Amino acid sequence: MVLAVGLFASMPTFIDTSWISVFCEILILTVAASGLNLMMGYTGMISFGPAGLYAVGAYTTGILIVRAGAPFGLAMIAGPIVATVVSLIVGWFCVRRTAVYFALLTLAFSELIHTVIFKWYGFTKGDDGIVDIPLPDFLSSIDSYYYFTLACTVVCLLAMWIIVNSAFGKALQVIRENPNRAEFIGINVRKYQLVAFVIQGFFLGAAGSLLCGFSHSVFPTNAHWTKSIDIIIACLLGGIYHFYGPFVGSAVYILLDKVITSFTEYWSLFFGVVLLILVLFFRGGIAGFVSERLSSVTHEGS
């Protein structure tokens, strides 16, 4: 952990500016995917609609800065908070259903949020998006915004690490493994699922706010279902049963995107093949695959 943070912190000194923004994207996707994973990987609630809450965070920050002239710090904090409130409302309905019906409800709400953003021109500027979002001077360079994003990512990951390793986190895993039995050890399954939903909403919103500052703009595509797929794939690629899985997945996903698009326009074709290989041969994602290898090595050694 310390090593990874050190490596990321020293990045701007030896790599190109264009790559700094790539790493910024990786960090933002890491926050979103880790948040989703807290619900999907740890609690076993498969979601198809993380982008809705992600966009709520992004638009809250964008609208507060541009329309209300709110200070940057306040707008950044308001993003995840508003996303938390929205996820409480959305989650209250979603946790009433399980498995694929739950997943479809999350998709439906996410599309609903997308539609509201798209159609409510007077408030969200619809298709035009909100552009030219000003940042405070000390964050205007890409290097300084990168450090800001890194710091936020570390704080978010640390908070999530504490949550999943707590007694509450254990209850979430128990629910994932066997929700019926969880009831019979005295866990109010629906209540815990709602709390997990709200926590992921907070971190998705935080990621959205970070994105808003990073790109100085927000568009309805942030709420589109294809954005949900990005976040879900980052989780699955890295491995949903490992805390660092979403980080690994985000890094691989975005780097593959940059590398493949640099030499071909058929990026999705190549990516499809890579995804196929990962799903077929790296069960449990990259992190799952690596930890399995590592444990077999250490077991042979002992």
Add this chain to the structure above:
Amino acid sequence: MLSIQGLVKKFGGLTAINNVSFEIEKGELSSIIGPNGAGKTTLFNLITGHLRPDSGKVIFNSKDITTLPPHEICRLGIGRSFQRTNIFPRLSVFDNVQAAVLAGQGRCTNIVSFSKNLCREETFHVLEMVELGDKKGFPAGLLSHGDQKRLEIGIALALQPSLLLLDEPTAGMGPEETAGIADLIYKLVRHQGLTAVFVEHDMSVVFGISQKIRVMHLGEIIATGTPADIKGDAQVQRIYLGEE
């Protein structure tokens, strides 16, 4: 301690439980026997809140628990083990029991505690009782059937229930393992003041350790008594014991 009053449960046209009433005294070790489909598991499901009766009441320690959800009934002190093993397969044996200990103490709402260090002693104590101490690091889903049944009981015990309902605790076990489980149940009731009710098909266990036996047939309790009474009951002989 537990009072069942006129329970009725119908599934469509089938009456699974037909006007069942009985009392369970504190410290009692009793069993329920009956042919397949007699309604034994349904009765457990009604008591633990998994199903709601069409009429009748379940009173536990003079509190009406008929309409409470399972997690609340569990927190009042009714623990349950299942006929088909019902564990948390990808978690370790230790985690399975520890989660139940934490849940039983109502500590699962704690979002900042570092769970690895919580309730270790209680967890190891339960693991020792069900003789799984040496397998604590195993993923529970990889245990043998017999060990999974033990873990099943361990999860129920970890809640420190005052009343334990065991649904076929020895199903699918070999004779030695069966004797071990029977011994464990007997000790828990005798030495730790637990009250236990178990459903069982293995007659050596039923007649070996029960103080009281209830016989169910087609959703009704047709006989109640000591093992000796039941052995001598002509009706029970005809519909149940005689068949074997």
